[in-house]
Each structure stands twice: as C-alpha cells, then as structure tokens.
Amino acid sequence: MKILVTGSAGFIGYHLVNRLLAEGHEVTGLDSINDYYDVSLKYARLADAGISRDNIVYNTYVVSTKNIAYRFIQMNLEDEENISRLFKSEKFDRVCNLAAQAGVRYSLKNPRAYINSNIIGFLNILEGCRHSQVPHLVYASSSSVYGLNEKMPFSVKDNVDHPVSLYAASKKSNELMAHTYSSLFGLATTGLRFFTVYGPWGRPDMALFIFTKAILGGNPIEVYNNGKMERDFTYIDDIVEGVYRIILSLPKGNGNWSGLQPDPSCSRAPYRLYNIGNNNPVKLMDFIEAIEKATGRKAQKTMMPIQPGDVVKTWADVDALIQDFNYKPNTSVTEGIRKFVEWYRGYFSVK
Numbered sequence: 001m002k003i004l005v006t007g008s009a010g011f012i013g014y015h016l017v018n019r020l021l022a023e024g025h026e027v028t029g030l031d032s033i034n035d036y037y038d039v040s041l042k043y044a045r046l047a048d049a050g051i052s053r054d055n056i057v058y059n060t061y062v063v064s065t066k067n068i069a070y071r072f073i074q075m076n077l078e079d080e081e082n083i084s085r086l087f088k089s090e091k092f093d094r095v096c097n098l099a100a101q102a103g104v105r106y107s108l109k110n111p112r113a114y115i116n117s118n119i120i121g122f123l124n125i126l127e128g129c130r131h132s133q134v135p136h137l138v139y140a141s142s143s144s145v146y147g148l149n150e151k152m153p154f155s156v157k158d159n160v161d162h163p164v165s166l167y168a169a170s171k172k173s174n175e176l177m178a179h180t181y182s183s184l185f186g187l188a189t190t191g192l193r194f195f196t197v198y199g200p201w202g203r204p205d206m207a208l209f210i211f212t213k214a215i216l217g218g219n220p221i222e223v224y225n226n227g228k229m230e231r232d233f234t235y236i237d238d239i240v241e242g243v244y245r246i247i248l249s250l251p252k253g254n255g256n257w258s259g260l261q262p263d264p265s266c267s268r269a270p271y272r273l274y275n276i277g278n279n280n281p282v283k284l285m286d287f288i289e290a291i292e293k294a295t296g297r298k299a300q301k302t303m304m305p306i307q308p309g310d311v312v313k314t315w316a317d318v319d320a321l322i323q324d325f326n327y328k329p330n331t332s333v334t335e336g337i338r339k340f341v342e343w344y345r346g347y348f349s350v351k
Contacts, residue, residue, distance in 0.1 A: 003247070004092045006030045006125065007099035008072060009042040011203050012140070012194070015240045016096065017049060021067050023244070028090060029072040031099060036106065036113075037204045044347075045201055046072060077121025087128030094247050097125050097139040100170075103205055104144060104309045107167040118170035119177075126181045134187070136250050138243065141175055141191040143232070143277065143314045144168035153232075153315040156193065156265035156273045165309035175273060182271035188250045189270070192243060195277030195316045199236030199336055200343035207231075208340055211288060215297045216350050221288070225306035229284040230313040232277040235336035238329030242276045245325045265320060277316025278329045290334050294341040 003020055007013040008029025020027050029049075033042050033056075043053040050066030056074050059082050064070035075082055077099055101107075101117040122139070129137045146154045148162040163169045178189040198208045214221045251272040257263060265273045288299055306312070322328050344350065 001093035002026045002028075002091065003094045003096065004028045004030065004086075004090070006077065006095075006097045007140075009033055009046050010098060011045075011201055012197060012236065012239060012243075013098045014045040014049065014201055015199075015236050016098065016243055017070065019240050019244055021070055024069075026069045027071070028092070029070065030075050030086075031072070032076045032117075033074055034101075036101065036103065041201075041204065076117075077124055078116050080124050083124040083128055084131075087132040087134075091132060092134050093136075095125065095129055095134050095137045096243065096247060097122065097137065100140060102167070102203070104165045104167050105307055106205075107165050107170075108308060111166045114166050114170045118167075119173055122174050122177060126177060126187070129187055130181060130185050136188045136190070136247070137178070138190045138192065138247050139174060139178060140171075141193045141273070142168065142171040143193050143195040143275070143316065144311070145172045145175070145193060146314070147311065152313065153279065153317040154193075154275065155317040156275055156320055157263055159264065164311065167309075179267060179269065179271050182267065182269035186270065188252075189272075190246055190251050191273045192246065193273065193275045193277075193316075194239060195232040195234050195275065195314055197234050197236055197239050199340055202236070202340065207284075207287070208291070208337065209344075211291050211299065212295065212341055212344050215291060215295050215299050216344075218297075218300075220300035220302045222304045223284065223288070223301045224304045224310060225284075225312060226303045227283075227285045227288075227301075228312065229306075229310075230281040230315070231284070231287070232279065232281050232314045232316045233287065233333050233336070234276060234278045234316075234329050235331035235339075238278070238331050239276055242274075242321060242325070242327055242329065245327055246274065249325070274321050274324075275316040275318050276321065276329065277314070277318060278331075278333075279316055279318045281313060281315040282333050287333065287337075290337045291341070293334070294338045
C-alpha cells in the first residue's frame with residue numbers, strides 16, 4: 001500500500017516507517033523537524049533511514065538512498081495549502097498521523113504550539129483524508145486523556161472529560177474531531193492511546209533518556225512525587241506491532257451502538273479507539289532500579305514534588321486490542337531498558 005506517516009523523524013514514526021518498508025509498503029514520511037528537542041537526533045533517525053540532512057528542503061521530496069520505496073518531505077501540519085496539495089497529488093491508501101506537539105510539562109510554557117500542531121494541523125490531516133478519500137486514518141492519541149480518572153485499569157469505554165494538561169485536552173480533541181469526520185463523511189478513523197512509550201532512538205525529554213544520561217554522567221536525577229508514581233511503560237517494538245496491525249484493518253460502525261448508553265470507544269460510524277499499553281504498571285522506583293542494573297551504576301536521587309499536569313498512575317486495559325487483533329504488548333521493562341541502554345551507549349559512545 002501507499003502510506004503517509006507524519007512525524008516520521010520522531011521516535012515512533014521512525015520505527016513505524018522501518019516496519020512498513022520491511023513489509024513492502026511504499027511510504028511517504030512527513031515531519032516539520034521542529035526544535036522541541038535536539039534536532040540532531042531527528043536528523044540522525046532520518047539519516048539511518050537513508051535521508052540526508054543536506055538534501056532536505058522544505059516542501060521538497062527526498063528519496064531514501066537505502067530504500068527507493070521511502071520518500072521524505074519536510075512540512076508543517078499547519079501549512080494548509082501544502083498539506084492540501086500533498087493529499088491531492090498523492091492517493092494514499094492509509095495515513096498514520098503521529099506528528100504532534102508532544103510533552104505534558106512543555107504545554108504549561110508554550111500552549112499555542114499545541115493548538116497550532118495538534119488542533120489546526122490535525123484538522124488539515126482530516127480535510128486531506130476527506131477530500132482525497134483516504135480509506136483509513138490512524139492517529140496518535142495518548143494515555144494523558146484519562147486525566148483525573150482513578151478507576152484502574154484505564155479503559156477506552158471510560159469517560160475522559162477531565163484532562164489535566166492542554167496536551168491531553170488537544171489529544172481528546174483529536175478523538176472528537178475524528179469522530180465527527182467518521183460520522184459526517186464516512187472516514188474510517190482509529191485513535192491509539194499510547195502509554196509511556198520507550199526504547200532505542202527515544203525522545204530526550206522522556207524519563208528513561210533523562211535518567212540514563214544523568215546516571216551514566218554521574219549526575220543526580222529528579223524523582224517527582226517522591227517516587228510514588230507508576231507508569232504502564234510500553235516498549236517501542238510492541239507499539240509498532242500494534243500500530244501495524246491496526247493500519248491494515250479498517251474499522252466498521254457498531255450496529256449495536258446506542259446513544260442511550262454510549263460507548264466512547266466506538267460508534268455507529270467507522271470509528272474506534274484502542275489503548276496500547278503493557279497492561280502492567282511499573283513503580284517509578286523499580287523503573288530506576290532497572291536502569292541502575294542495565295547501566296551498572298547507582299542513581300543519585302533528588303526527591304521532588306509532583307509536577308503540574310502529571311498523573312500519579314497509568315495502567316492500560318488492552319482487552320479491546322486483544323479481542324480485535326489477538327495482540328497484547330509483552331516486552332518486560334527489564335528487557336526493554338537493557339536494549340535502550342545498549343543503544344544509548346552506542347549512539348553517544350558512552351561506556
């Protein structure tokens with residue numbers, strides 16, 4: 001198939017592009033390459049896929065030197081004119097929208113970046129899919145949408161009306177916007193609520209990257225909420241496997257759906273939501289201990305209060321993923337962290 005992956009210079013996008021190419025698909029990668037974190041890592045991901053930094057010019061295709069089935073184009077999602085032109089010129093069989101302004105804490109400092117990329121940008125993707133009749137749009141949501149919910153594990157059937165960050169609100173907005181397009185225009189959409197993704201080539205603003213860098217450098221780490229936090233850490237390969245299976249399968253409307261008892265995870269329209277998580281929350285202190293084991297170093301811990309916008313615990317109910325795709329993420333945190341530390345040491349030449 002001919003597949004557009006936005007955010008292809010990002011962490012998940014980089015890995016998904018590799019998987020799609022390995023399966024024989026033709027891929028167009030799109031990314032703004034913004035400076036939310038060090039762009040050298042984004043360019044390194046692209047270079048690993050055969051896209052040279054020196055050849056990248058805004059709104060111009062670059063063909064991979066490693067696989068002619070991969071083309072990359074630098075473009076902002078907010079660029080309505082060029083996004084529209086891209087969809088008109090290419091008849092994509094699938095679109096996977098992973099491009100977004102990420103990060104909970106950054107949304108406290110720069111809220112407009114989330115509106116521009118995650119709301120206006122996502123609208124441009126929806127419009128492109130609608131007018132060029134893309135059969136299936138898969139898009140990244142987030143476990144952050146569960147906000148103040150306390151019932152565990154988090155289920156896609158739960159109400160998510162109380163986000164605690166603008167990032168989370170923007171992701172819930174994506175789900176609502178997608179449902180509107182599924183309902184009005186019959187656009188098949190699937191939203192994926194990712195739970196704390198980690199692994200090789202990961203983002204520098206994520207805890208694993210920050211902790212590993214500090215521990216290997218002999219520097220202290222800041223442990224928020226005095227370590228009393230839990231996350232459903234999900235290894236990147238498990239995420240990509242789930243995304244790949246979902247891309248291939250078109251959602252259908254649920255004929256039994258009722259507005260009297262509305263199920264938020266589906267609809268009469270071709271619309272679905274899934275959690276992708278490990279279904280196994282890990283205590284932050286155990287997570288740090290696993291990094292210590294993988295690095296062979298002890299962490300110097302500075303205990304800190306919880307940060308605004310953070311949630312104490314995440315835990316994914318993945319029953320729908322198992323039922324519909326016979327799949328459940330299963331990489332242990334110990335194994336996943338070992339692979340990340342191995343990559344980190346190689347990439348940064350750190351012993």
